[in-house]
Amino acid sequence: MEFGTLCVHGSRKRYDTAGAISVPIFQSATFVHPGVGQSTGFDYSRVLNPTREYLEETMARLESGTDALAFSSGMAAVAVLMELFRPGDHVIVSDDLYGGSVRYFKTVSEKNGLVFDSVDTGDIEAVRRRLRKETKAVFVETPTNPLMQVTDIEALSRLLKGTGALLIVDNTFLTPRFQRPLELGADVVVHSGTKYLGGHNDTLAGFLVTNRPEVAERLRQLYKTIGACLSPFDSWLIVRGLKTLSVRVERQAETAQALALWLREHPKVTRVYYPGLPDHPGHEVMRRQASGFGGMVSFRVDSEETAVKVLERVRLIQYAESLGGTESLITYPVLQTHADLPEEVRRAKGIDGRLLRLSVGLESARDLMEDLGQALEG
16 A cells, blocks of 8 residues: 555544544543453553554554554653663764753753763764663664754664664654655654644644564553553544645655755855755765655854844744644744753754754745745845
C-alpha cells in the first residue's frame, strides 16, 4: 500500500457497528468490566484507549515499526525515553539539537546521573571516537534544528552494531513521508506530533516508534506508569491530521525548495540552510536516505537589525514558535527555541541574532516570496 493511502486508511481496526468513516472519540477515563476477571481489552485510558490505540497502530505502520506510543507532547515522549537509562549511562547526542531536548538533558537527565556528549553526528568518525563501554544510546536529529545538519543513519547504525547502544532518531522535520529511520537501522523514532503529523497548529502530541519488541515492552511499562499519554480528543485530532500528511508535506517541500533558491539570491541573505540545495554538505546523504527534503528553511541575514525588521514586518508569515502547520511561521532561534542554551554554545554553532528559521506552510510560493521580499527590503 502506498504511503498516501496508508495515511488515509490508517489502522485496520474498527471500533463501532454504525459504519462511521471517522474513528470514534472514546472520551472515557474508564471502561466497564463484563464480569469478574473479564475485560473488553480496555480498562483505564491511561493504559489503553480505543481512539489512541487506532492512532498508535497507524503511526507504527507509517514508520514501519511494530509498536508506537502516543504522548501528550514531544517532550513527554523524550522524558519517558530517557527513563530507559540508568545513572552512569552515556548518551551521545547531535551537537545541533532542539533546545527543549538539550534543556531536558541538562536539567533533568544529568541530575538523574546520565552523562551526555555532544558531537556532530554527521561525522561518523567523531561519533566513533566518543563511544565507550558505558554508551547506551546515540540520539540524533536529521536534519537538525535549526542548522539542517544531516546524519547518515545507515552508517551510524553500522557503527553501533554489536555495541548494545540504541540508535534514536528524531524524525519530526521530515516525517515518515520522506524518511523512515527504522528501515535504515534505527531502533527508536521520536516525533513531536504537534508539528507536521497534526499539521494544523491546534494540538500537542508526541510519539515513540520502535521495531524492537523488548524496547517496546519496556517503554509500554514506563508509559502506563508515568501516565504522559495523549488524550482521546487529541488522538482524534492527530488521526485527522495524518489523513492529509502526504499531500501537505509534499506541497510544503516543493515550496521550501523554491523559497530556498529565491532566498539564496537575495542581497540581504548571506546564507541559506536547506538540504535540498545541491551545495548543502548533506545533500547527497539526504538523497540516499530520504525521498524529499522537507519544509524547513533556515537563513542568515546581513545584520541583527535586518533579522528584527523581518520578524516585525512579515504580514502573511507569522512570527511564532513551532512548525509544520498549514500556516507559515518564522522563528528567531536565539530568543525562542534555543534561548536556554549558553551564549557561548549558541555563538559557536552560529545561532545568533542574524539567524531565522522558516516553517513553510501551504500558502503559494509567490505570496511567501512577496511577503519576505517586502520584509527584507522595507
